[in-house]
Amino acid sequence: MKIQPRQQLLDIWRAMARVAFPDGTWIWGGRDGRNSISDAEQLLCIMGPATEIPTFKLDAPDETAEDVLEALRPLGDSVEIPRRLVRIITEYLTTYTDESGAPIFSGGTYFRENPEDPQEPTDKQRELDVVDSFAVSVRLMLATIGFAQVFRRQITRDDLRREVDTLASMAGVRLTAAIVGLLRSFSVYTFEFDSKEAGHLGRMVNQGAISPARRVLDELNVQLREINASLRYLTLGSGPIPDLDNPNRLFEIGWSWGITQDALEIETADRIGKQRDGVALAAPYLYFTVIALESIQDLFSERTRVLGLLTDEQQRLARALQLRWDLTQSYWSKLARFGSGQWPVEDLPWRTNDGIASDYLSLLVVAILVQDLNLRRGSREDLLRINRVLSELAERARIIRRTVVVTEPAVALHSPGFPNALEGTEEAGGARLTWRISDFTPQLLKRVIRVAGQFAEPGGRGELIALADQIWEKHLVPRRQRGDGQNRLWDQPEAIYPEVPVSDSRPSWYYTERVIGCLVAAADLVASRPIRSPNTVELATDLLAEADHLFDQELLKVSAEAGPAMGSALHTVRTTLRRAHETIGERPGTAYVLAAEVLRELDRLAVARQSRYQGT
Numbered sequence: 001m002k003i004q005p006r007q008q009l010l011d012i013w014r015a016m017a018r019v020a021f022p023d024g025t026w027i028w029g030g031r032d033g034r035n036s037i038s039d040a041e042q043l044l045c046i047m048g049p050a051t052e053i054p055t056f057k058l059d060a061p062d063e064t065a066e067d068v069l070e071a072l073r074p075l076g077d078s079v080e081i082p083r084r085l086v087r088i089i090t091e092y093l094t095t096y097t098d099e100s101g102a103p104i105f106s107g108g109t110y111f112r113e114n115p116e117d118p119q120e121p122t123d124k125q126r127e128l129d130v131v132d133s134f135a136v137s138v139r140l141m142l143a144t145i146g147f148a149q150v151f152r153r154q155i156t157r158d159d160l161r162r163e164v165d166t167l168a169s170m171a172g173v174r175l176t177a178a179i180v181g182l183l184r185s186f187s188v189y190t191f192e193f194d195s196k197e198a199g200h201l202g203r204m205v206n207q208g209a210i211s212p213a214r215r216v217l218d219e220l221n222v223q224l225r226e227i228n229a230s231l232r233y234l235t236l237g238s239g240p241i242p243d244l245d246n247p248n249r250l251f252e253i254g255w256s257w258g259i260t261q262d263a264l265e266i267e268t269a270d271r272i273g274k275q276r277d278g279v280a281l282a283a284p285y286l287y288f289t290v291i292a293l294e295s296i297q298d299l300f301s302e303r304t305r306v307l308g309l310l311t312d313e314q315q316r317l318a319r320a321l322q323l324r325w326d327l328t329q330s331y332w333s334k335l336a337r338f339g340s341g342q343w344p345v346e347d348l349p350w351r352t353n354d355g356i357a358s359d360y361l362s363l364l365v366v367a368i369l370v371q372d373l374n375l376r377r378g379s380r381e382d383l384l385r386i387n388r389v390l391s392e393l394a395e396r397a398r399i400i401r402r403t404v405v406v407t408e409p410a411v412a413l414h415s416p417g418f419p420n421a422l423e424g425t426e427e428a429g430g431a432r433l434t435w436r437i438s439d440f441t442p443q444l445l446k447r448v449i450r451v452a453g454q455f456a457e458p459g460g461r462g463e464l465i466a467l468a469d470q471i472w473e474k475h476l477v478p479r480r481q482r483g484d485g486q487n488r489l490w491d492q493p494e495a496i497y498p499e500v501p502v503s504d505s506r507p508s509w510y511y512t513e514r515v516i517g518c519l520v521a522a523a524d525l526v527a528s529r530p531i532r533s534p535n536t537v538e539l540a541t542d543l544l545a546e547a548d549h550l551f552d553q554e555l556l557k558v559s560a561e562a563g564p565a566m567g568s569a570l571h572t573v574r575t576t577l578r579r580a581h582e583t584i585g586e587r588p589g590t591a592y593v594l595a596a597e598v599l600r601e602l603d604r605l606a607v608a609r610q611s612r613y614q615g616t
Contacts, residue, residue, distance in 0.1 A: 002469040005522040009049050009056065012516060013071040015488035016045055019507060021074050026088045031491075031504040035108025036096045040136040041513040043089060044143070046072075048516055051143040051303075053523050058082050059150040082151050083160065086167050089144055093170040102273020103177040105133035107258075110510075112434045114421065119431040128428055129276055130258045130435075131288040134181040135295035141175035142298050144168075145309045172311065177272040179299070179317045182255070182292055184263035184275070186324050188231055189283035190242040190251045193217055197353035198250055204351050205338045217250060223334050224251070227327050234327075236266060236320045252353060253324075253331050254284025255292040257422045257435060269313045281423040286352065286364040287437055288420075289328060293368065296325045333372035336365050345369060346389055348396065359396050359410075360418040363443055366390065370447050374454055383454055390448050391467060399441055399475045400467070413440045415493040415500045438493075441479075442514035445471045449521045458531050468522070476515060481507060490515055529586055537588040543595035544580055550602045551577060557609070566605075573601050 020027050020042065032038050049056040055065055061078035075081045096104040107130035111121045148168040155161055191197040198217060206216045221228075228244050228251065235241075244251060259278030266275065299318040304310060310318060336345040344350075350362040366389055373382055394400045398410040412418075417438030425433040445468060452464035478495045480488060491511035494500045551573060577598050584591035 001465055001522060001526060003472045003519070003522050005519040005526065006055070009053075009516065009519050009523075010067055010071045011488040012512070012519075013046065013049075013068070017072050017074040019489065026084075026091070029506075030509045031506045032508070032510065033109040035110055036104055036106055036133045037108070037110055037130070037136055038509050039092055039095070040133075040140045042509040043092060044136070044140055044513050045509065045516055046085070047089075047140060047143040047147065048513070049520055049523075051146055052520050057150075058085065059147045060154055062154075082147070082154075086148070086151070086160075086163055089140075090163070090167050090170065093167070093174060097170070097174075098273070100273045101173075101271065103137070103174045105129040105137065105178065105181055107133065107435075110435065111422075111425070112419075112436050114432050114434050115419070117431040121425075121433055122428065122430040124428045125425055125430050125433060128258055128279065128425060129181060131182065131185050131255050131292055132435075134178045134185065135291045137174055137178040138182070138295040139298055141171045141178065142304060142309055144171040145175065146303065146307045149307060149309070172314075173270060173272055176268060176270040176311075176314055176317065179314060179321060180266050180268060180272060180275065181259060182296065182321055183236055183266060183317065183324075184259045184278060185255050185257075185280065185288075185292070186234070186253075187256045187260050187282040187284055188234075188242055188244075188251055188253050190244065190249045191353070193248050193250065196355070197252075200351055200353050200355050201250065204347070205335065205344045207339050207342045207344055207347060220335075220338060221247065221250065223338065224331065227253070227331050227334075230323075230327055234320075234324065236317075252284050254286070254289035254328050256280040256283060256424075257285050257288050257420065258424070261424060261427075266317075268317065270311075279424040279427040283423075285420060286361055287418075287435075289332075290364050290367050293325060293328060293371065296321050297371070329368060329372050329375070332365060332368040336369045343385065346385065348389070348392060358413075358418055359393055360413055360437065360440055362389070363393055363440065363447070366393075367443065367447055370450055370454075374450070378454065380455070380457070380460065383451060383460060386451055387460065387464060390444065390451065390464075393444060394448075394467060394471060397440055397444070399444065400470045411497050411499065414438060415497065415503075438491075439511060439514045441471060441475050442511070442518050445476070445518045446514075446521050449518065449525055453525045453528060456531060458533055461531060476518075481505075530589070532586070532588055536592060537584070540580075540584050540588040540592040540595060543592060543599065544577075544584065547577060547580070547595045547598040547602070551598065554602055554605060569601065569605060573598050576601075 028034050028039055028042070030038060030042065046058075050058045056068055058064060058068070058081055061082065064078040064081075069078055069081075072081055075084050098104055106127045108126050110130070110132070111126055111128070113119055113121060145168055148164050148171070152161060152164045152168075155164070193214065199213075201220075202213045202217055205220060206213060210216050231244060231251075231253065232241060242251070243249060258280035259276065260280050260282040261278055262282055263278045298304060299310065300322055337343050345362060345365050348362050349357045349359045350365050351357040352361060366386060370386060372378075373386065396410060397413050415438060417436040418440070420435040420437065422433045422435055448464050448468045448471065452461045452468065455461040455464070475496065476490075479490055479492050481490065481492050489507035489512050491508045492503055494502050554570065554573075576594050580591045580594035580598065583594070
C-alpha cells in the first residue's frame with residue numbers, strides 16, 4: 001500500500017502534540033468547539049491507535065517504541081505520557097458528568113440549524129442526548145478501561161494507582177450509561193403496504209420490475225419473517241412493540257438519532273444517574289444505525305473478551321445490544337441483496353422510505369453489507385459486486401474524478417455534507433434541527449480497505465488497494481490543513497473544491513478521527529497474513545518435492561570423508577529446506593523462493609562434482 005499507515009499516524013501524532021499540547025496544557029475544542037462527541041474524537045485520535053495497534057501502545061512504558069515517543073515528545077517521556085493521558089481523560093469524564101453523577105451525552109455544538117427554517121438551536125436542544133455520543137463513548141471507554149488496566153500493573157506509587165482506579169471507575173459508569181442509551185435509542189418502525197413508505201421501499205427493492213408491486217412486498221415479508229419473529233422478544237429499554245403480526249404491514253429497524261419518545265427506563269445495578277426522557281422519532285436513521293453498529297461490535301471484540309473489559313452487568317446489557325445488532329445487520333443485508341438479479345444496493349443512489357435519495361445513503365448501506373459479508377464469509381462474486389459499487393461511488397462523488405461542474409451535487413457530499421433532519425428536536429423548543437455528515441471519503445476508504453481484507457486472491461485485493469491509494473492521494477492528502485503545526489491534520493475541502501467556503505483554521509477532530517480510523521484499518525490489513533494463492537501453493541509444493549528428492553540423492557552420493565566445505569554446504573541446504581517446509585502453509589511465495597535456492601545450490605554441487613570427475 002502507498003498509504004503507509006505507520007508513518008502517517010506518527011505524522012498525525014506529531015501535529016496533534018503541537019496543536020493540542022503546545023505549552024504543557026491540553027487544549028480542548030477544535031473547529032466545532034467543545035461537546036461530548038468532539039472532545040471524545042480528539043482523545044480517540046491518540047487512544048484509538050494506542051489501543052488497537054500493538055506497536056503504538058502507550059500503557060507499558062518499557063515497551064513504547066522510540067518513534068512513538070519522538071512523535072509525542074511534547075507530552076513527555078514513556079512514563080509521563082500515560083500519566084498525562086490518565087489526567088486528560090479524567091478531565092473529560094468530569095466535564096461530561098452532571099451534578100447528580102449522570103454522564104452527559106449531549107450533541108452540543110454538533111446540532112445545526114435547519115436550512116429551511118434557520119433558527120439557532122436553543123440551550124435545551126443542545127442538551128439533548130444523541131446516538132453519536134453514546135457510540136463514541138463506547139469506543140473511548142473501552143479503550144480507556146483497557147489502557148488503565150495495563151498501565152496500573154506498571155506503576156508502584158499509591159497516589160498514581162488511585163488516579164488510575166478513579167479513571168477506570170468513571171469510565172465504567174460512562175460505558176454502562178452509553179450502553180443503556182443505545183438500548184433506549186433502538187427503534188422498530190412499521191407501516192402499511194399502501195403507504196408512501198412502502199411505495200418507496202417497493203421501488204427500491206423491485207430490481208426485477210416484478211408486477212404487481214404487492215407481490216414484491218409479500219416476498220420481502222417472507223424474507224424478513226425470522227427477523228420479525230425475533231423482534232417480539234426485544235423488551236429491554238424498548239417502548240411498545242408495534243403490531244408485527246399483521247401481514248399487511250412492513251417494518252424497518254435500526255437506531256434513531258437519540259433516545260426515542262417511548263423509550264422505557266432500564267433497571268441496572270450500576271449507578272448511572274437519572275435516565276433522561278427521549279424525544280427522538282421512533283424510526284431508524286441510516287447514519288446513526290451504522291454508527292451504533294460499529295460501536296456495538298467493539299463490545300464483543302476479541303480485545304474486549306481477552307482483557308475482560310466488561311463487568312457482569314455490562315455483559316448482560318451488551319448481550320441485549322448484540323441481539324439488536326444481529327437483527328439489524330441481517331435486516332439491512334437482506335434488503336440490500338433482495339431478489340435474484342441486480343442487488344438494490346447496486347442501483348445507485350439508495351432511497352430511504354421517506355423518499356430521500358443520496359449516494360451517502362448507498363455508502364451507509366454498503367457499510368452494513370460489508371460487515372455482514374465478513375461475518376458470513378461472502379463469496380468472491382459478492383465481494384466483486386461490492387467492489388464495483390465502491391468504485392462507482394468513488395467516481396460519482398468526484399473523489400477519483402475531477403469535478404466537471406462546480407455546482408454539481410457531488411461537491412455537497414463533502415461540504416457542507418449530507419443533512420439529517422432530526423425529527424423530535426422541536427419538542428425541546430425551537431425549530432427542528434439538522435445533523436450534518438461530511439465524512440463521505442473516510443467512510444468510503446474504510447469500506448474499501450475492509451473489503452480488500454476479505455479477498456482470498458491477489459487480483460481482487462490488488463484492485464481495491466489501488467483504489468484505496470487513489471482515494472488517499474487524490475482526495476485525503478490534499479485536504480490536509482496547511483500552516484504552522486497543522487499540516488498533518490484535517491480538514492480543508494476548499495483545497496479540492498474551490499467553490500467551497502474557506503474553512504476554519506482550527507483542526508476538525510470529527511474528520512481527523514475518521515481518517516485515523518482508516519489508517520488503523522489499513523494497519524490491520526498490512527499486519528494480516530499474506531494471501532495464499534492456490535497456484536503459488538501448488539508451485540511451491542512441486543519445487544519442494546523436487547528439492548527434497550535431489551537433496552536425498554546428494555546425501556546418498558556424498559562419502560563419509562567429504563570435506564568441511566561440502567559439509568557446510570549440505571548443512572545450509574538442510575536448514576533452508578526445513579525453513580521452506582515451515583513456511584509453505586502461511587507464506588507459499590516465500591517457500592517457493594527458498595525451494596528455488598535449494599535447487600540452485602544442489603545444482604551447483606552437482607556441477608562441481610561433475611567437473612571433478614572430468615578432471616580426474
